[in-house]
Amino acid sequence: MNKNKRVPTSAELNILNVLWRIQPATVRKLHDHISETQKIGYTTVLKMLQIMHEKGLVTRDESTRAHVYSAANSVEQTQSSLLSDIVNKAFGGSRFDLVMRALGDEASSKEINEIRTLLDSLEKNNK
Missing domain, CATH: 1.20.5 (Single alpha-helices involved in coiled-coils or other helix-helix interfaces)
Known part of the structure; x- marks a missing residue:
């Protein structure tokens, strides 16, 4: 599967939903927003963002000390990927x-x- 067309997991989608609202964002900023509604550690958010970056789900600006993340694809592109995945997997x-x-x-x-x-x-x- 194309690296940029990877379908996010449920946990990754939770991060993307916050990121789409506030991007670009540092890990700290993302963690602060996510932890308002769910209990999650800073290092968990960091590790998930690293994995998401490897999968091509987010981009990372490394020009400053605190890396800044953005979603690699729009909400619509991600929804289309998720829908296509479900159509293929669950509905043949x-x-x-x-x-x-x-x-x-x-x-x-x-x-x-x-x-x-x-x-x-x-x-x-x-x-």
Whole structure:
């Protein structure tokens, strides 16, 4: 798999969600934000960022004493990678099966109408 297309783990995604809001950020700044909602050690955040850097999930500016991290990909790019991974792993590559499972019996009338509008728009663009 392409290094920049790696799918983040759940723990890595937690860090990315904070990083997307506050980037660029030092390990200290990230730790301070993350520790507001979950108990996690500074060295754990540091180690995870090092691993994420090796995987290509974050970039690191080493020009200052305190390294500064940024997400390597946008929220949308990461969501697309995660969705593609789930479609392939859990639904045998079928987007239709994913949509059917996602909608199930729980979609509201409003959601169904919004989906119908989206599908109509996609259909127009494909003609």
